[in-house]
Amino acid sequence: MKSRLNLTLREVEALLKEHGVQASAQRIAVCHYVLTTNTHPTVDDVKAWADENFPKMSLATVYNTLNLLAGVGVIKALKFPHSDKAHFDGDLSNHFHFLDEDTGKIYDIPGESLKYQLDLPEGFELSEMEFLAKGKFQG
Amino acid sequence: MKSRLNLTLREVEALLKEHGVQASAQRIAVCHYVLTTNTHPTVDDVKAWADENFPKMSLATVYNTLNLLAGVGVIKALKFPHSDKAHFDGDLSNHFHFLDEDTGKIYDIPGESLKYQLDLPEGFELSEMEFLAKGKFQG
């Protein structure tokens, strides 16, 4: 069976079209890269990858494309407290993140690891809950 | 009994000294303001307040002071996904935040409103958990 981690370029192209996004070469490449990594890359990370694998892609295109993809919900934009840079995540499944406070590395934690029950005061209508675990990881 | 919301300037001065911070007039004023509001002010908010109530305070001092106070743990620095600006919170008690996605306003939610049980995978050592509720509030 198929995980996002081994999507082909063709499949990514189809995915973009499904989301009403014109599938240019740059968009396919960037989208494919973000969907097939677990490293939560920043714009700079994606640019560095492009410099090796898709030369001549401008920084503006990296920004435009990542924002576009996040806008239509193909990937997610993340902000973490230790850094000003946006990170991007191709994993839309139920999970949250663990930030290693020593290294700045981000790890995925399955959503099932956290059971919670929330009772908001009157008047608050919840749309989404965000979680971040912080500490250190020794792998 | 005394909540942080009605601390006097003298009490704030004492608090700073307890934390090993020299209690200059600017620091007392900024610290008092952040401790006695529930509005999670940004740097600009604090600067705007200062322009009315402590004229001639420079923007650099607002930044320096807020960072210093957060560094020694008298207040907390917060980042939210809807904005690039840092927010500051004088409430160190057990609570988390609700972000109104329409207005950008931030509300306090008592920590007791959320019960949770976390089972991290092997090797993760938790130091702190961060929560953010998002949605809309009709007050």
Place this chain on the structure above:
DNA sequence: TTTCAATTTAGATCTATTCTAAAGCTATAT
């Protein structure tokens, strides 16, 4: 194949924040 809109690009601009170095204060020892 012409055309019109969408995409990409380099560079300028913007925003939040930090840095710099000079000027102003404050505590403490005399």
Place this chain on the structure above:
DNA sequence: ATATAGCTTTAGAATAGATCTAAATTGAAA
């Protein structure tokens, strides 16, 4: 009280990350 050494404050310059602009390029569709 006064000197002085070390803080603190300040204005403005500098930086980092992201967005905007307008021109060039590409692509889709008649």
